[in-house]
Amino acid sequence: MYQVIARKYRPQSFAELIGQEHVRTTIENAITQNRIAHGYIFSGQRGTGKTTVARILARCLNCVEGPTTQPCGKCASCLEITGGNTVDVIEIDAASNRGINEMRELRENVRYRPARDRYKVFIVDEAHQITSEAFNALLKTLEEPPEWVVFILCTTEAHKIPTTIASRCQQFSFRSVDFAEVAGRMEWICKQEGIEADPEALSVLAQAGEGSVRDSLSALDQAIACCGLKIDAAEVRGLLGMFSLDSLHEVTQALAAEDSKRMLEMVMELERNGRNLQHFCRELARYFRNLLVAKVAGANTRLIAASGPEQQRLAEIAAGFSEEDLTRYLQLTLDLFKDLQFSLQPRLHLEIGLLRLVQAGKLVSIEEALGELSGSGSGSAPPIKKATQAGKPASPPPAPSPAFAAAPAPAPSASWKDRLHSALLEAGMQFTADAVEHSQITETNNELLFVTPEEFKLSLNEKDILKIVQKIAGRPMRIRITLGAPDAAKVTKVKPAQDDVSERALAHPEVQRFQEMFPDAQVRVVRNLKE
Ligand SMILES: Nc1ncnc2c1ncn2[C@@H]1O[C@H](COP(=O)(O)OP(=O)(O)O)[C@@H](O)[C@H]1O
Numbered sequence: 001m002y003q004v005i006a007r008k009y010r011p012q013s014f015a016e017l018i019g020q021e022h023v024r025t026t027i028e029n030a031i032t033q034n035r036i037a038h039g040y041i042f043s044g045q046r047g048t049g050k051t052t053v054a055r056i057l058a059r060c061l062n063c064v065e066g067p068t069t070q071p072c073g074k075c076a077s078c079l080e081i082t083g084g085n086t087v088d089v090i091e092i093d094a095a096s097n098r099g100i101n102e103m104r105e106l107r108e109n110v111r112y113r114p115a116r117d118r119y120k121v122f123i124v125d126e127a128h129q130i131t132s133e134a135f136n137a138l139l140k141t142l143e144e145p146p147e148w149v150v151f152i153l154c155t156t157e158a159h160k161i162p163t164t165i166a167s168r169c170q171q172f173s174f175r176s177v178d179f180a181e182v183a184g185r186m187e188w189i190c191k192q193e194g195i196e197a198d199p200e201a202l203s204v205l206a207q208a209g210e211g212s213v214r215d216s217l218s219a220l221d222q223a224i225a226c227c228g229l230k231i232d233a234a235e236v237r238g239l240l241g242m243f244s245l246d247s248l249h250e251v252t253q254a255l256a257a258e259d260s261k262r263m264l265e266m267v268m269e270l271e272r273n274g275r276n277l278q279h280f281c282r283e284l285a286r287y288f289r290n291l292l293v294a295k296v297a298g299a300n301t302r303l304i305a306a307s308g309p310e311q312q313r314l315a316e317i318a319a320g321f322s323e324e325d326l327t328r329y330l331q332l333t334l335d336l337f338k339d340l341q342f343s344l345q346p347r348l349h350l351e352i353g354l355l356r357l358v359q360a361g362k363l364v365s366i367e368e369a370l371g372e373l374s375g376s377g378s379g380s381a382p383p384i385k386k387a388t389q390a391g392k393p394a395s396p397p398p399a400p401s402p403a404f405a406a407a408p409a410p411a412p413s414a415s416w417k418d419r420l421h422s423a424l425l426e427a428g429m430q431f432t433a434d435a436v437e438h439s440q441i442t443e444t445n446n447e448l449l450f451v452t453p454e455e456f457k458l459s460l461n462e463k464d465i466l467k468i469v470q471k472i473a474g475r476p477m478r479i480r481i482t483l484g485a486p487d488a489a490k491v492t493k494v495k496p497a498q499d500d501v502s503e504r505a506l507a508h509p510e511v512q513r514f515q516e517m518f519p520d521a522q523v524r525v526v527r528n529l530k531e
């Protein structure tokens, strides 16, 4: 009979375990120092070794040569624990034995000494599913545990274990296992099984598990069932609904070329090949996430679940985009993924989503635009196009030319408006600063009253303003915002046109280039800093 790989290769000793070093070391120390707790909670993602370690611990405690950190694996106790049929190591699946009766029985059971072994070990799987009455019964036992009893509660949802129980247990959180370790373990298993799998195929399988060893091993089972003794990366991808770096890179290529048509063709191909569009979107989100991490952390990071050459490739592709671009793409793709889950027209949604990516790529960051301005000097430089910017390291924003610099730090006597305005600018809240600039602000006691024109409604972030107001005032204050036309006489802003400074500023070639670049932009305020 075929035994699934995950079962067949369940580690029988700590030496075989991958990852979870912190758990292993602490438990080994407890055993050597003979300080075994009566209750343990093993929590963490599924398939990361909770049940496995629980059984290893049971072996360590009950091996004839024990308690030991290296159980012999040959004595009756060791062998029976592996087989799961020993009277003194009792496995309870709380998902199906949730009742108070089972726990009462357990309490009875607990009172008797082990039949043969040193300890009675109760391994409770899915422990968060125990009912509260059953937890109470368990609590009674944990309050006065017989010396021979060890409880191991395994759960994916530690927060659902009552604190009364948790406080009497030693808790270990199992982490998702590193990509490289999972891939290595699978390579070893394949060798044992006489299966040929190239590194790329192993990498696909390791990625598929997302940190769960069991899920990766189940994927390996599937791959063997599908491919036989020679596992092929492309076939595995097809099987698991995953996409190669090359196919995902087509999206980034289309983005770099601002090629909307290519995007639409891609969706058509996906449909024609019967690929799941939701899977594609999920993989695309993962791809952008990896590009972003590669951009931030460089190639060769444990933060990316991918083989060495793949990481190299990701870093190369990421070099063609700015961090802001990648963040935006990731956000848009995640939104798209959410939409797709409920969409009755996934193809349409995917098309729109990919076109949005292309459009989003056309945004030019202010820093870049300013960098370009100061770099080119005269107005003869070609218009900025995102695609041609790709790959260039972002240049630092140039020192602002005097006429357009933000207002200098206001004198202490400056008005609320001035102080708020420059504090908001300093905090990078340009829109809110604009709104403040166009508002009428009056102070009464500990309250600032804002009268703000309707069109700035969306820019006014009340919370942000309040925070800054309090910071400036150095005491608690309140703010009240009403929408409406401010009393024109009291809004002291510089009006563009009319005066000479504004005219000169608007005629300035850099300002004109800026307006060419951002045709929808308006010059709202011109301030003469020399005044
Ligand atoms: N840390 C690990 N090291 C090696 N194999 C593991 C590890 N975690 C899980 N596995 C594999 O996955 C299978 C299921 O693991 P298990 O311990 O039952 O996970 P869970 O955390 O869900 O209890 C094991 O039989 C084993 O093959």
Ligand SMILES: [Mg+2]
Binding pocket: 050, 051, 052, 125, 154
């Ligand atoms: Mg388990």
Ligand SMILES: [Zn+2]
Binding pocket: 062, 063, 064, 065, 071, 072, 073, 074, 075, 076, 077, 078, 079
């Ligand atoms: Zn033994």
